[in-house]
Amino acid sequence: MTKVYCIGNGLxxxxxxxxxxxxxAAREGRSRRLFERGAFYGAxxxxxxxxxxxKKATEGIEITPHTGFVLSTTKGDIEHIGKADISLAAGAGRIAGxxxxxxxxxxVSNACISGIAALLQGVRMIRSGEYDNVVVVGAxxxxxxxxxGFDCLKALSPEPCRPFDKDRRGLNLGEAAAALVLSAREGPWEISDGVIRNDANHISGPSRTGEGSYKCLRYVLEGINKEDIAFISVHGTATPYNDEMESIALYRAxxxxxxxxxxxxxxxxTLGAAGILESIVSMAAFDSGIVLPTKGFHELGVSYPVNVSAKERPAKGKLFIKLLSGFGGVNGAMVFRKGGAL
Amino acid sequence: MKEVSIPSGANLTAIYRELVGDYPKFFKMDTLSKLGFLLSEMLVRDDEGRFTPREDRAVIVFSRNGCLANDINYAKSMEDFPSPALFVYTLPNIVAGEISIRNKYEGETSAYVLDKYDRPLIDAIVRQAFQDRITRDAIVAWIDCPSDSEWTATAWIKTK
Incomplete structure (x- = not known):
């Protein structure tokens, strides 16, 4: 099967x-979730x-008549609802154009796993042989x-979020855009596998048995040696239910x-950007030989053991796994393997 | 290939009563999910071994407007008290989740938004979805409902 590589990224x-x-910023523990809008203008x-x-991701890469485009977002331009054509398709057309x-x-609008789902779509497009390269953007x-919406679901934390911590109280919303260019041309990172599975359990709560997340892990583990996994970048929203569910899925796997x-x-x-943003940052961490700390974590507060740390650790292995879960019962996993050309 | 559809503006509750009748969660759903749920019922109601958990069937939903009709309803609720019951349907993939929950489909579920009903592109994306090592067939739907009273809704099953 065609190998698919990441040949450009932009954040x-x-x-x-x-x-x-x-x-x-992550190594120094500096965090920031929202943009200062003053720097931008336009509609x-x-x-x-x-x-x-x-634009950053495609610098130096030729856009051809066979360059594909996949946009990952949950709500796009929803802040302009009622005032403009906010359809995701129209927005994607303008961005691609x-x-x-x-x-x-x-x-691809597949709740909080959109980033992985969009990358997986891009990988499949390359493997179909019909595209020279595919630009995947999450925003x-x-x-x-x-x-x-998250406030009325009582999912927001009143303080900085604390993934996997015993005192975690919910998530913080962030905003970002992140892009990867995929190609069959050899690049520093290969996306060697990816999968989406549904809990078939509840539309707004994760499975109590971590069913879909576990099935995703089981699927990608077929193709790799456990010893080669440097780290798993989990979803870790810091809501009580998500982190508990992921601890179960990891344990079962x-x-x-x-x-x-x-x-x-x-x-x-960062919702629709999360999968791509967190993957790019994880690649950079691996390339620097480290597993980034989990900011906000102090004391484990989930039912099953999870090897999470507030401190930076050395990365040993050949690949990392990105894991996500979202509303609609969706879960996704993707394997990023350090590739040939450096 | 069996292809089913629901005419724009049809009485969805009447179709539900005729086709299903014993799944009250239906009444909590937004119009997009109701349409997807009913289309899937039309397709799989006679399936052998239905409701046995399976991982080899994907659910892939396409549209132009995603969940816009429900987004508008939720935005209205924000003027008073934001409704969690409406907010959970403000994602285009919830309909695929509803079909999965009903039928215990534990495979891939996805939602795509395209500029128009582009059947060759839809067919290509579904063909690519079969690169999954377990997926053997897929419920594929085009459900576009810009409002709660107008839509195009059609679905079929594609086998690998």
Whole structure:
């Protein structure tokens, strides 16, 4: 089967505008979730950060008539509901058009696993042989719409979030744009596997048995040696239910002793951008030989053992796994393997 | 290939009573989920061994407007008291989750938004979904409901 590589990345986040900047902020424990909007202008802040991330990721990469485009977002331009055409398809068309892409844009809106789902779509497009490369962009901006929704679900933490901690009280919302360019041309990182599974249990609560997340882990473990896993970058929203569920899934998959981290304490939960942003930061961490600390974590507060730490640790292995879960019962896992060309 | 559809503006409660009748969760759903739920019922009601958990069937939903109709309803509730019951349906993939819960489909579920009903593109995405090592068939739906009274809703089962 065709190997698929990441050949370019781009980030627009409140804590840094390159992978190394965001990595450095995470190592120093600096966190920031929201942009200062003053730096931007125009009709759509959402589209602007998505375009900026896509431009950075495609620097030096040729956009051809066979370049694909996949946008990952949950709510796109929802802050303009009632005032403009906020359809995700129209937004994706403008973003793709601005960077010169002529193929039909595809939007993946699969709740909080959108980032992995969009990357998986991109991987499949490369493997289909019909695309030269695929630009995958994840973007999310904070709006009153999203904030009020998570607030009425009582999912928001009144303090900085604390993934896997015994005193965790919920999530913090963040905003960011992150992009990866995928290609069959060899690059520094290979996406060697990816999967989506449903809990078939509840639309807004995770499975008590971690069913879908466990099935995702079981699926990707078929193709790798456990000893090669440097770390697992889990979803770790810091809601009581999510982190508990992930501890069960990891335990069932026999991964309780593998180093785990959650990055939501560094830049919040960036929803549709999370999968791509957290993957890019994890690649940078691995390349620096480290497992990033889990900011906000102090004392384990889940039922099953999880190898999570408030301190930076050395990364040993050949790959990392990105794990996500979301509303609608969806779960996703993706394997990033250090590839040939450096 | 069996293909089913629900005409725009049809009485969904009447279809539910005729087709199902004993799944009261239906009444909590937004219009998008009701449409997806009823379309899937039309497709799988006679399936052998139905409700046995299975991982080899995907549910893939396409639209242009996603969950816009329900987004508008939730935005209205924000003016008074934001409704958690409406907010949980403000994602285009919840309909796929509802179909999974009903039928115990533990495989891949996805929601895609496209600029228009582009059947070749839909077919290509579904074909690519079969790169999953376990997926053997997929319930595929195009459900576009810009409002609670107008829609296009059609679904079919595609086998690997």
């Amino acid at each position: 627009v986040t409140p804590v840094g505008s390159t992978a190394l900047e965001v990595l450095q 759509s802040f959402f589209e602007e950060i998505a375009i900026e991330a896509a 601005t960077i010169g892409i002529t193929t039909s844009p595809i939007v 999310e901006v904070c709006s009153e719409f999203i904030h009020s 026999g991964l309780s002793d593998v180093p785990v981290n959650a990055l939501k304490g560094n830049f919040g939960h």
